[in-house]
Amino acid sequence: MDGSKGKPEVDLERMRHSCAHVLAAAVTKLYPQAKLGVGPAIADGFYYDIHTPTPLTSEDLPAIEAEMRRIRERKLPFVREEVAIDDAIAFMKSTHQDYKVELLDLLKSRGSTAAKGLDDPNLFENPAAGVSSVSLYKLGEFVDLCRGPHVEHSGQVGAFRLMRVAGAYWRGDNRNPQLTRVYGTTWANEADLKAYLFRLEEAEKRDHRKLGVSMGLFHIQEEAPGTVFWHPKGWTLFRTIERYMRTKLDNDGYVEVKTPQLVDRVFWEKSGHWENYRDAMFVAKPGKEGEEEDRLYAIKPMSCPGAVQIFRHGQRSYKDLPLRMAEFGACHRYEPSGALHGIMRVRAFTQDDAHIFCTEDQIPDESQKFCDLLRDIYKDFGFADLRVKFSDRPEQRAGSDEIWDKAESALEKGSSAAGLATTRNPGEGAFYGPKLEFVLRDAIGRDWQCGTLQVDFVLPERLDASYIGEDGAKHRPVMLHRAILGSFERFIGILIENYAGRLPTWLSPIQARMIPIADRHVDFAKDVARRLAHMQLPNGEGGVRIDIDASTERMQKKIRNAQIEQIPYMLVIGDKEAEAGKVALRLRSGKDLGAVTVEEAFERIAAEVGTRADIPVAP
């Protein structure tokens, strides 16, 4: 908040909410048959859900916005009026505001309009069930059910802009009719509004879908919706991350496995997936047309049932526990078409999955160990800001209360021992156990949930996993599902957006580019490139990933191209360098480090790769 500089404090939320009323007033004026849903303030602005006989489209927005400006100019007062709830219902009925009537009925009977997971902050809430009166706000002719508060008059709603329309289900339930949600943004003044729009444009430039394609990392095409074609550079990035993760897991006591992609549906029936997720699973029926094999296979949507098969193959002893079984599992899920988003939400993805088979007593230690590992890894990728959500027992759940008590406290113990504070997510756990969800914050303040740690005492039961205990009897292991990156695809998308394409050197598909100034320098440049490619970088990264721009372009153009590709190091070679056997080192920040020996250049790159440092960028 900057209320500094003697400026009057601005209550943006109040302005935004009032702006939603101005929008509603404008719409009801232009479309008298409009029925209103809810219209809260949200981050950066507001929305209002509206039903009109023919749905509003973006083409209608300019006229609505113009009407809103007229209302702003008239400086109409917001007038609060407390009325008996039955009077309010009668009034809303008389104006055919069916949705408002529905809300009022809820208020009357339950004292709250809370829908699942989302309670509308703009409406009256009464802890005691049932309310007898509600507040209405008048703005000129327009009357709305609302808790307030509002600015004094419509001249104070600030600088706004209607942004877009979208469909939204009434009360967030897809069985309900869909209203048109009009989104707007509101700021204290025109300058702030402009700054916001500028920020949006900047965020758009980070979009991994554009950057990833222009950086030559991957593409997606029509015939394979929601699945990624990884190009050489993108796959280099993928493999770099995979190699890094593998090393981390090797050092942390994991074993790695690979389980089948196609498994008979009978197997998924046993695991329970067929029943719950059949619609979201890809299936395959092999064989000649008309003579297909009489079995239906499903492509695995997740790796855990496969891991259990390996666990239960042969006998396990308590001495084998905890058994940390990792798999970079390629999973396929038939995600709803509207959910697909670049490489962040896809139908084929690779989880950095692992299943820890352990005893109940081992859960706290394993949780702590995992939290430590996860934080360590996030730090290496440049994410220091981490928060943890703790989702506890849902209403619908398997397992006794004792077991839940144990699992929940074990998870809490583990995360707090790792020095992580958790926020509670009541009732949001899986039916099979509680979970921790790890959320990282990126460079422009967006949150991404990536990691997860879930306790599961159902699947070992369903798939009959057991081990022989110290007592010689069979016992049921607990299974911890855990992921750090979540999926490689999504995590790479996050990395691209976090770094705006300027990946740290250790992750850059091309770390250095040779730029010979003239043809006569090409041979020397090739020689330098060869040498650097054969020197061993730390962390088992292999040689420097280097290429050479031997085109007939001018040096300036080659530099520009390397800049656009965000290559961390440019090694320029002309007569002076060839003579001295050196290279002129230029950073993508624009900094010119002058002529250095090949060894010096290597040391510099190696140091950066070794610390996984992010290179400072030009302002």
Place this chain on the structure above:
RNA sequence: GCCGCAGUAGCUCAGGGGUAGAGCAGCGCAUUCGUAAUGCGCGGGUCGGGGGUUCAAUUCCCUCCUGCGGCACCA
């Protein structure tokens, strides 16, 4: 999946009932250059697929696909 919008050259985009145009990229030639764009030339498109209306459709209509913004979903 639902609501709304969009799909024209590899990319960004203009155009519009009479079978298309720019910039960048690509290719060719010339240039051999000192830290973010050398010049000239050339090629490139079933205007997302299918159907309909029309003498004529890339343009209008229907439908499917894909994408975009949300909603719903995310084991």
